[in-house]
Amino acid sequence: MKIAVTLVVGSLAVVFDTTIVSVALQTLSQQLHVPISTIQWVSTGYLLALGVSIPLAGWAQSRFGGRRVWMFALTVFLVGSILCSLAWNAESLIVSRIVEGFGGGLMLPLFSTMIMQAAAGKALGRTMSIVTLPLVVGPIVGPVIGGVLLNWLDWRWLFWVNVPFCVIGFILAWRMLDPDATDARPRFDTLGWLLLSPSLVAILLGLTNSSQAGGFGRTDSFAPLLVGALLLLIFALYSARRSGNALVNIKLLAHRPLASASASLFLSGAALYGGMALLPLYWQQVRGADALQAGLLVAPLGIGALLSRPLAGGLSDRIGAKWVAFTGFAIVGLSTVPFALASTTTNKWFLMGVLVVRGFGLAAVSIPLQVAAFVGLRREQIPHAGIITRITQQIGGSFGVAVLAVILDAALHHHPGSATQAARAFDQAFWWAAGFAALSLLLSLLLPGRTPTEAVKQPEAITSPETV
Structure with a gap:
């Protein structure tokens, strides 16, 4: 438990940072006197830095030990955050965000890897209900925090808010994590x-x-x-x-639980981040909310996510990943339909209630998928699986945002003008979001049905991924 808490605290800075900044691009464009096309690189540069550093996490852990790499990555992220807070123009802010992204890219796969290695196959569902908390709640709460900060404080506080998480996370890592010194010298x-x-x-x-x-x-x-x-x-x-x-053992994808979980994580990333991109825009463009109001109107997702975590974790341990994920994707799909049917006059309280249900489903999906990905793997294979799942989820999220943005843009061109016409465009995009959930529903049937604990009790049965 102490390892889980330590890693969660440090990771909160990374998870919140991404979504907090996403709501601030318009403000940053105005404050730094550059066009949106330039300030967009504040997000794009960060994202590309993740692509550079995520593949390094497994080798770095084997070479230097998880504790050292985690503390190093936290330090890099802290330095990047402080540099962002002190940025004097758009270019310096973009470079500082790249520094942040490099540190964050090391932390994201290392986060799940160290947890799974410490759990050693025991109560994986309940463990993941703690571990995946920032990954699910972060994209939901981040826009609210960003809106509050922009409404009352200077934009530089978007990055100063990371500092306490990094400092406390570093101290906890230094005191709570095992040194895990290694004599291994794997070649890069x-x-x-x-x-x-x-x-x-x-x-x-x-x-x-x-x-x-x-x-x-x-x-x-x-x-x-x-x-x-x-x-x-x-x-x-x-x-x-x-x-x-x-660097990453791609042969592990011959192991069916990892392959099916990775495919489902790709689509769950599309459903989570794609839907999160649509929802604030819907409240702003169709219902006339400002940035802070839109963030608050999306906040019920977080309530639903918190409600489902204990239940989903326990059920994942008892009945396995398949049916928990199947139910979660069904909830996500069904709770997206009301937004696909919504108009400019649909009751806000009803839609906020639907968001609680959708958040419940999203959290219920994340736990069994993360558990299933590591079923039956040996300790030395877990870092490779952690990188594979992180990459698929990251690309899936970007894919979902891109596809829904293209669909929404095309629909808005066909329905220009009033909020009523815009509502019709959003209806089409939300139907596609529901489609992602429906496809995920089918893929979830390929997940292991037995409990993860049973599968991990016999790791000797898997001598190599090819034998699965």
Whole structure:
């Protein structure tokens, strides 16, 4: 428990930071006197830095130990946050955000890896109900915090708010985490990193650019996506040949629980982040709310997420991931439908109640998926699985945002003008969001049905992923 609390406190800075900044781009554009196209790189640069550092987490943990890497990453993120707070123009802010992103990219996969290794197959569902708390609540609460800070304080407080989390997280890590010193000296897979990191950067860049006018037809969207996909394919072939010596062991995807959980995490990322991108815009463009009001109107998602965590964690331990995830995706899909049918006069309190239900479903999905991904894996395989799941969820979130942005933009062009017409455009986008949940519902049937604890009790049954 002490390890879980320690890692959760440190990770809150990373999770909140991403979503807090997302609501501040308009303000930053005005305060720093640059166009939105320039200030957008405050988010894009951070995202691309994640693509560079996420693949390094597994090797770094094996080489230096989890405690050292966690404290190093927290320090990098702290330095980046302070630099952001002191930025004097847009360029310095963008560079500082890249520093933040590098630290955050190391922490995200390391977070789940260290928890799963410490749990050693015991009560994984209840453990994950604690671990995934910031990952689910962060995107929901972040916009509210951002709106409050922008409403009453200077934009620099968007980054100063990270400092207490980083400092307390560092002290807790120093005192609570085991030194886990290692004599291992694994060779760094330079070629693997030179293939995987640029592929992730290119894919994330292409998806980010596709959210703008022109969608996937933009040259700066489809060109990076093609290059990224090609590099990722080359990396997969290369990694399959190197197996355990690769930067990320892609052969682990032959293990069905990890493969099915990764696919579901991709779509759950699309459902979570795609839906979160639509909801504030709906309240602002259709219902006339300002940024702070929109954040508060989305806040019921967090209430639902908190309500479902103990139940989903316990059920994941008792009956396995499959039916918990299946039920969660069904709730997410059904609770998206009212927004697909909403108009400019739909009762706000009714929609806020629907958001509580949707938050309940999103949290119920995240726990079994994270548990299922690590079922039956040996300790040394867990870091590779942690990187794979983090990458799929990160790309899935960017994919969901990009696709729904393209659909919404096209629908708004077909329905220009009044809020009533805008509501029709949002209806189409929300139907697509419901479709992501429906597809996830089918994929969840491939998840393991037995309890995770039973599966982990016999790790010797899995001598290599190929035998699964």
